[in-house]
Amino acid sequence: MTSAPRLEAQGVWVRRGAQDILRGLDIAFPDGDFTIIVGPNACGKSTLLRSLARLQEPARGTVLLEGRPIASFRHRERARLLGVLPQSSEAAEGVTVSDLVARGRHPHTSLLKPRSSADHAAVRSAMELAGVAELADRRLDELSGGQRQKAWIAMALAQETQLLLLDEPTTYLDIAHQIEIMELCRRLHRAGRTIVAVLHDLNHACRYAGRIVAMRDGEILAQGRPEDVVTAELVEAVFGIACTMIADPVTGTPMVVPGRRESGAAGV
């Protein structure tokens, strides 16, 4: 293990209007981790990811990147260390996949330092890694949702950052594409990147994550290896549903099978 974590949140507090979205969160992401953050809608998991990537300024607390407050980095400098794929997916009409991925080189280039052959090589290998090399000349608006998502991931990969943050990368995708994206994350993780993803599917999270972080109401309820922390009690506490835990028949990781709510709200 390395000494200090590469990315760390200390007492991060985010408020929207009168509501506290995050209540003084502390969390660290050591090098080489594959962390998946789960939790019900509006639990603050996306807000946490956005705060970690400086897409959002916390009201209190700090985010440390390589031991330094993330706000003290210049934007371009930060973008060479930390890549993030936010949820929004607007794109200029008619942009091609290769053009989009090439925009991932933005923090490495400048007006006086235009793209070099190294930049083109990075774009090429990002497209190959994400499996969109054969779509290079296709327009983004002609692609399926899954292909488009892979193109966006390729753009973030072209940034060549050690840290990669993904906000719900599989939402709205069919199961084949969901698996493909998760396998891609696993490959990236094995190749040495530190990955943090927000995910809705608990079973996917258990299957792929090295560490799971479960959130509710702006707080972290549990974190650790899926085998250690994902229990029926935790699922009940986080999502408010009763469930049965079994071992995933393929991987042996915990698998959540939702069951009927025993009592309480059932009859209302």
Added chain:
Amino acid sequence: MTPHGRWISPRSLACHLGLALGCLALAVAALGLGRLLFAPAEIVQALAGESTAAARLVIVEWRLPRVAAALSAGAALGMAGALFQTLLRNPLGSPDVIGCDAGAFLGAILAMLAGASVATVAAGAFAGGLAAGLLVYAAAGSARAAPSRLILIGIAVGAGISALNDWLILVAPLDTALVATSWKQGALASVDPARLVLGMALLAPLLLLGLAGSRSLRMLELGDDKALSLGEPAGRARLRLGLLGLGLTATATLIAGPVGFVALIAPQAARRLLGSPGLPLAASALFGALFLLASDCVARLAFAPRALPVGAVTACLGGICFVLLLLGLRRREAMP
């Protein structure tokens, strides 16, 4: 820049060169055509100062300022349109639609009524454009307001300012009113030499800054979050490019008056020519220059000896282009 290692794609290069050559050819034609006709060789002689006094008077003193005014105001409007339409994510979000040129013109008239110098009139135009932009921005609520809301408010603000401009011209002393009226209609014929020189001097750095902002603009196209994640501070970039767009609009207004439709049409036409994903800044400027010069030639020559105000011609040509754009859009959507 293209993803395949070339700095510029062949198509883009050909379009930029074609537009630049088109501007040059049209400029030569505009200098040569009229009640007195001159061959290109005579024009070159006149520009070099080797012709008769009469030819020099017509070509250099009368026609050249007009051509220069059309080219520079058109370029400024084309680039301003590309900036605003990208920032507002809407092809209708050009500065003339949302009242910025009316605001710049108001500032200029007020300075003129006060009997100010050319430099102060220019400052008035900048201040007026900025004030109109801020008013629209503030009235729309916030930075996160929907662009369509901002555009609707801009149309209303623009209409209000135009009415105010008309009223000011009505109550102004006759000599000021005459100048302001021809200026308002975008009459390039009566372009004031001092205004033209000052405008062109302001334009050069603004166009260069605009081209330098191209990188930021390509990031903002992806949305603020993605721009930020790629290391482009979105809020700051928006402010910088928005101010630049206002500056370009004010400069164009200073030179040629509030000419409509150029900023609206040029970026869309340039994008279709290039087949580029976003609105190209340099090509929009070139197309704007070509479009305004062509409109001015039509205004001057089509019904000679009677001349039309150039604003009427840009509105006509622009209207036709706009309908063609809409038809093209519908055809593309109808395709499977």
